[in-house]
Amino acid sequence: MERYILTIDQLEELYSIIKDEYKLISPTLKDGVIQYSQNIDFKDLPFGYTQMESAGFYTVKTTDDCYFSYIRPYNSLKQFLRPPKVNFMTVRRIDNNLTFEYHLKYEKYAFFDVRRCDLKALYILDKVFIENKYPDIQYKTVRENMFIVGVNCLKASDVCFCESMDINFEEGYGADIFITEIDKNFLVEVLTEKGKNFLNKIKLKKQQSMNLNKKEEVIEKFKTTIKKKLNTENLKDILYSKIDSPYWEELGKRCLSCTSCTQVCPTCFCFDIREENSLDMKVSERYFVWDSCFNQTFATVHKFNLREKISHRYRQWLMHKMAYWQDQFGTFGCIGCGRCITWCPVKIDIQIETQKLRDL
Amino acid sequence: MKIGVFKFSSCDGCQLAFFDIAPEIINSEYIEISYFLEATSFNIYDRFDVAFVEGSISTREEEERIKDIRDRSKIVVAIGACAVSGGIQSARNFGNFEEIYSFTYRENYFKDINPLSKPISDFVSVDYTVRGCPVNAEEIIEIITSLLLNKTPHINESPVCIECKRKSIPCLLVMGSPCLGPITVDGCGALCPSLNRGCYGCFGPIKGANFESLRDLFKERGFNFEELIKTGFNAYNPYFRGVIWR
Amino acid sequence: MILQNPYCLINGKVIKVKRENYNTVSVWIRSDIKPENGQYVIFYGFGRGEAPITVASYNDGISLHTIRIVGDVTGYFNRISEGDDIYLRGPYGNSWDLMEFEGRQIIIISGGLGIAATRWLMEEAIQNRDRFKEVISLYGVKSVDDLLYREEYENWSSKIRFSVIVQNPSEAWSKDVGLITDLIEKVKIDKDCGVFICGPDPMVKAVVNQLYNIGVDKSNIKVSLERHMKCSVGTCGHCMFGPFFVCKDGPVFRFSDIDHFFDKKGV
Numbered sequence: 017m018e019r020y021i022l023t024i025d026q027l028e029e030l031y032s033i034i035k036d037e038y039k040l041i042s043p044t045l046k047d048g049v050i051q052y053s054q055n056i057d058f059k060d061l062p063f064g065y066t067q068m069e070s071a072g073f074y075t076v077k078t079t080d081d082c083y084f085s086y087i088r089p090y091n092s093l094k095q096f097l098r099p100p101k102v103n104f105m106t107v108r109r110i111d112n113n114l115t116f117e118y119h120l121k122y123e124k125y126a127f128f129d130v131r132r133c134d135l136k137a138l139y140i141l142d143k144v145f146i147e148n149k150y151p152d153i154q155y156k157t158v159r160e161n162m163f164i165v166g167v168n169c170l171k172a173s174d175v176c177f178c179e180s181m182d183i184n185f186e187e188g189y190g191a192d193i194f195i196t197e198i199d200k201n202f203l204v205e206v207l208t209e210k211g212k213n214f215l216n217k218i219k220l221k222k223q224q225s226m227n228l229n230k231k232e233e234v235i236e237k238f239k240t241t242i243k244k245k246l247n248t249e250n251l252k253d254i255l256y257s258k259i260d261s262p263y264w265e266e267l268g269k270r271c272l273s274c275t276s277c278t279q280v281c282p283t284c285f286c287f288d289i290r291e292e293n294s295l296d297m298k299v300s301e302r303y304f305v306w307d308s309c310f311n312q313t314f315a316t317v318h319k320f321n322l323r324e325k326i327s328h329r330y331r332q333w334l335m336h337k338m339a340y341w342q343d344q345f346g347t348f349g350c351i352g353c354g355r356c357i358t359w360c361p362v363k364i365d366i367q368i369e370t371q372k373l374r375d376l
Numbered sequence: 377m378k379i380g381v382f383k384f385s386s387c388d389g390c391q392l393a394f395f396d397i398a399p400e401i402i403n404s405e406y407i408e409i410s411y412f413l414e415a416t417s418f419n420i421y422d423r424f425d426v427a428f429v430e431g432s433i434s435t436r437e438e439e440e441r442i443k444d445i446r447d448r449s450k451i452v453v454a455i456g457a458c459a460v461s462g463g464i465q466s467a468r469n470f471g472n473f474e475e476i477y478s479f480t481y482r483e484n485y486f487k488d489i490n491p492l493s494k495p496i497s498d499f500v501s502v503d504y505t506v507r508g509c510p511v512n513a514e515e516i517i518e519i520i521t522s523l524l525l526n527k528t529p530h531i532n533e534s535p536v537c538i539e540c541k542r543k544s545i546p547c548l549l550v551m552g553s554p555c556l557g558p559i560t561v562d563g564c565g566a567l568c569p570s571l572n573r574g575c576y577g578c579f580g581p582i583k584g585a586n587f588e589s590l591r592d593l594f595k596e597r598g599f600n601f602e603e604l605i606k607t608g609f610n611a612y613n614p615y616f617r618g619v620i621w622r
Numbered sequence: 623m624i625l626q627n628p629y630c631l632i633n634g635k636v637i638k639v640k641r642e643n644y645n646t647v648s649v650w651i652r653s654d655i656k657p658e659n660g661q662y663v664i665f666y667g668f669g670r671g672e673a674p675i676t677v678a679s680y681n682d683g684i685s686l687h688t689i690r691i692v693g694d695v696t697g698y699f700n701r702i703s704e705g706d707d708i709y710l711r712g713p714y715g716n717s718w719d720l721m722e723f724e725g726r727q728i729i730i731i732s733g734g735l736g737i738a739a740t741r742w743l744m745e746e747a748i749q750n751r752d753r754f755k756e757v758i759s760l761y762g763v764k765s766v767d768d769l770l771y772r773e774e775y776e777n778w779s780s781k782i783r784f785s786v787i788v789q790n791p792s793e794a795w796s797k798d799v800g801l802i803t804d805l806i807e808k809v810k811i812d813k814d815c816g817v818f819i820c821g822p823d824p825m826v827k828a829v830v831n832q833l834y835n836i837g838v839d840k841s842n843i844k845v846s847l848e849r850h851m852k853c854s855v856g857t858c859g860h861c862m863f864g865p866f867f868v869c870k871d872g873p874v875f876r877f878s879d880i881d882h883f884f885d886k887k888g889v
Contacts, residue, residue, distance in 0.1 A: 047572070049546040074550050091544045100542035105629060109668055114709060118627050149870070150628035150855040259886050272586045274558035275534060279541030286859030289852050290530060292514070293521035293669040295400040295407065300669045306542055307859070311534045312584065314860060317850055318692055319528075326586055328888025336862070343865035361549040361558060362593055525669050527694035 018206040020220045024083065027195075027202050028058045029218045031128060038126030038163055041096055043089045049074060051090040052127075061129070062086050069173040069354065072363035084197045087173050088131040088353055092282030093138060096125055097158050098145075098304075104154065105302040120153060126163035133178045133353040135166055135189035137282035143345040144285050163210055166191030168231075169238050175354025177244035177367050182348065185235050196231045203231055246367045247374065248348070254374045255339040259331070261376055267369060268327025270362050275308035277356035277366070278333060283349050284308070309333055330364075338370050377524060380411035380424040382445055384431025384438050385465055385493060388414060389510040390456035391430055396513040406524050424449040426523060428516070429496055432458040432465060436488040439499055446500035453519055454502045457509040459495060461580050462612035464509075466493040469612050470621075497614065504529055507561045509578035509609050515563060532563045535582060536575050539566035548574045554599035556608065559585040577608035581615040591620075628855050631666050631709040637684055639703055642770045646735065647699050648678070648688045655713050657685060659720070659742045660846060660874050663712030664854055667698030674851040674869070677713065678738040679745060688738035688770060714854040715873050718743050718844060723754070723816025729809070730759040731829055733802055733821025737761055737770050739846045739873075740820050748781045757782040758809055762802030762825070764789045783809075803832050813837040820846040827885055830877055843877040864889050 022030065034040055035055075044056045045065055063083040068075045079085050106117040138159070145155040166188060172178075188194055192211035196203040206212050278284040288307035293300045307314060310329045315322040323329045341349030350366065357365045381391055391414045394401065398415075401407050411419045427449035433439055446452055454460045462469065468476045473491040496502060506515045515531070522529035536557035540547065548555040548569055555574030557566075559581050568575050581587070594601035605611050605620065634653030642648050655663055657677040663685070664672045673695035679686035689699045702708070720728070720743060728747055732740045740759070747757045759782055763769055766788055778784040787798040787805040798805060802825060817833060819826050826845050834840060849861035849868040856870040864883030866872060883889045 047546050048551060051544055051546075072550055074546070090546060095544065107668060113707065114668055116631055116709075118630065120627075144857055148855060148857065150626070152857060153627050256882065259883070259889065269586075270589050272558040272589050273535075274537040276537045276541060276547060276558075279538055285857060287853075287857075288860075289671060289858065291669055291671045293517070293525075295397065295404040295517055295520060297404070297406060297521065297524060297669065302671075306538070308534065308538060309859065309862075311538070312582075313533055315850055315862075317848060322849075323888045325888060331888070332862070340862070340865035344867070359547050359550055361547060362589055521669060522694075525694075525697070526700075527670050527697050 018212065018215070020204045020206070020215060022202040022204055022220065024200070024202075026218060026220065030204075030214065031058045033214060033217050034126045034128065034163065034165070039123045040126045040128060041093075042128040043086070045076065048076070049090045050076065050086050052093070052095065066171065067173055069175045069358040071175070071357050071365045072360055074358050082170055082197055082200065084129070084167055084170055084195075087169060087171070087176060088134055088355075090280070090355070090359075092134055092280070092353075092355070093127060093130065094141065094282055094285070096123070096127075097138070097141065098155055098285070098287075100306045102154065102304040103301055104304055107300040107302065109298050109300075120157060122154060122158045122161070124161050125158065126165070128165045129167045129195075130164055130191065131167060131169050132183055132185065132189065133176075133351045134282055135164070135191055136178075136183060136351045137353070139189050140283045140345065140347055140349065140351070141285060143347070163214075164191045166194040168194070168196040168234060170197060170234065172238065172242040173354065174243060175357040175365075176242055176352065177246055177354065178352035179239060179242050180244070180246040180248055180367075181350050181352035182248070183352065185239075196234055198230050198234060244352075244354070244367050246352070246371055251370070251374065252339045252342045255335060255370075258373050258376060259335070261373065263373060263376060264327040264331045267330045267364065268325055270364055271310075271326050271330045272362055273310045273326045273329055274361060275310040276359050276361065277364075278308040278310060279306060280355040280359045281337075282353060282355070283337075283351065286314075309336070334366060334369065334373075337366065377406055377425045377520070378408050378410045378423065379520075380421075380427045380445070380449065381409070381414070382411070382427060382429045382431075383413065384429065384442065384459065384496070385434035386431030386456065386458040386463060388430070390458075390508070391415075393455070393511050393513040393516050394428075397517060400517075407520065422448070426451045426453060426520070428453050428455050429459050430455050432461075432463045432493045433496055433499055434465060434490055434493045435486065436490065439490075442496050442499050451503045451523060452496075452500060453504045453506060454496050455506045455511050455516070457507070457578055457580060457609035460497075460505045460507060460613065461610035462493045462495050464609045466609075466612035467606060469493060470606055492612075494612065495614065504531065507532070507563055507579040512563060532561050533582060534562050535585070536560045536562045536564065536566055536569065536579070538562055539564070540569050543570060545569045548572070549593070552597075554594060554597070554604055556590070556604060559587055559590055574604075576604055577610055580608075580610035580613050583615050585615075587616070587619050628853075629711070631711050634708045634710055636702055636704055636706040636708055642688060643767050645692065646688060646690045646770060647702070648686060648770075649699065649702060649708075650684050650686050651708055651710075652684050653708075653710060654683075655685060655710065657713035658717035659746055660718035660739065661713040661715045662851075662873060663687070663710050664714065664851075665695065665698075666709040666711075667695045670695045670698055672852070674714075674854060676739045676846075676873075678741045680742065686741075688735070688741075690735050712854070714869060716871070718818060718846075718874055720746055720750070720816075720818075721753075723842070725753070725755060727756045727812040727815040728754050728758065729811065729815050729817045730757070731802060731806070731817065731819045731821065732759070732761045733825040734763055734768060735770070736820035736822070736825075736846070740818060741771060743818055744778060744782070744784075748778070751781060755812070759784045760787070760802060760805045760809070761785070762787045762789065762805060762821070766791050766793050766795055801828075803828055806832055811836055811838065813839075815842065817843040818845075819843065823847075823884075830884075839878075840881055841876055841878040844874055845877055845880075846873045847875060847880075848873070
């Protein structure tokens, strides 16, 4: 593996050559939150900001310790890989014959500054959409044409618990290059050919002198800032034995069923298929639209909602993330990014609730 | 399909949705607008396949008229917060009627005005509701095309929160502002939150939403839950009655 | 490699339409789908969307589908007639495996529209009658009006033990009256029999309990479930039932696999 040391100016150069070639998505401070956005200038990256996040609470403040002082953004990559509303098909009716037009619109995306939790989320979504008997062509096409710059986190927030959810800090999770900020310089590890081509375009010295232990130190230091822990040992079987627990009712009383957790979750993939028809009844557009297991129409059979109570829906969500997912895809559906905790208006914390359920 | 568009106590704004889609309506061979006072001088008050009704029932005369429209129509669709919930004028339902009346009108200006402004569903059976203040044209299209196909229209039942997240709008409640998004039907495109203003519920409540939990949260934050609902044109919605108030 | 878009619809031709009762029709369709016994297909109706419909029988390029016209998509079948084009995709899901129980007693239990999912199974059992010790098929409906495939009963009865029970016969009905469980009581059931069930969830629950109490192993009971299947390829999440995607892990399940989740409300 090739390694380079970049200065902040060289990092900017790398950023702009990636931007020339791809539709670049990177974090920025917008509407008061750090979020992924398109076409962001290097100077508008949220360098020096850091989020204060806890259950149902979010604010940002500045710090001058380092550049990559923030954690993962508010939204996740699914916003781009599987957008909220996709027109996948147009049906036209001429007399009584139908013609079908299938759409495959995709962008050539590059993602700058993706944290390990979000990279793992892609690896999990791949199992849903690609490692399937019928792969999703839209997702697969975007996925195969994208470029990813991974970045190591320096400090966790109060909602982060990635370490508990089997994050492997040695693993690149499909990133093309991986950046570790070390004393205001940047160690760049090149993981793919695509990554190598970009680095060849800027004048660089191969890393020689830097002690690799420094990177390990950064990661170890980061790990010490993760305060949240979840005991996942035998979690699936324990949760399976708690399906009848009266505690779900307690959660049902608090949960607003507002769908926020599912929509900010980087791995929640459920969608609805909707039809929008023209008034002349000649054209019907078909859409994929983000859906949520908290919606009342989600689990209906002949218009009867099988998960009538909010407690049923919350249980479905937590059980899916922490238990069912393991039977379905061999991993947890949760990556410990803590978004659902921060953005739950009524402060339901999936880590605390899962721990409570296992201790019941 | 013979369509009638009717107005009761309301501002006429929801009817404008039909103007948004006027070319499509005119060009569709399946649709005939037979009664629509705001749009045409040629009106035939006969039988209707679908009656779109805007406005709340505020007077005796309106009570009779809505029943007559129901009798003449195969399908009745309530459009907008007034018809669905009673509208902004239902704010009087929560105060002293005599006081409000004498403050607003000169004596005997409206003789037969009812003390309560009510949704049309309090008087007749309603087949479908289109929420909003005002409604959006897409939902009117969905109702018409679904009826033409003889299928149930897709009517939003998910909360505004889902639209905020789709648009990456940060949650106002989390950021510290009062917002009724979690208990309010979506369809507005999260218009207010996108302008950094909390949802005040103009699309009205979701059936079976967890009002209690949101009320507790408002209380904890020092926001007035009941007041915000009362300013949202849907306070007298049947889903609120019996839960938040009688 | 060019990827096949899983949402591509193919064209089929309606060969025959038969009104079964007040709300149910059977349609025979010629298309390129090659279904296995127990699988389902997705039908598309213009402007309406898609609905999963089981394959009730299949022979030489022609599949039979029996549809209760209740939903928004199935409303389309109200107006369908011979020679019409129809659009579909599939087949999807897993299938029944009759031969797992070769040499043993076979019991097929259907409730209401559930017989659409067991009809082909019965036909296969009849064709291979000599490979099983006994074949019993029990069919329960609410009222006489609900009965499907009436013209087949005589044929089936001559080849296997086929009985029908009606819960509330309003009109003249000379045969059994009651619930499907009453019918099961009248049958001598081998403990090592193989059971195939399709019907409403409460019926499945009652029948499984009854068989379990007689001594039938839950791993020898197969059920076909109905959930809200939309994408049919295990990605939209609507049909999820416990850890299963009914659309691709099912619709046929070995009862012992789903036992833990089956009678839990809201799972």
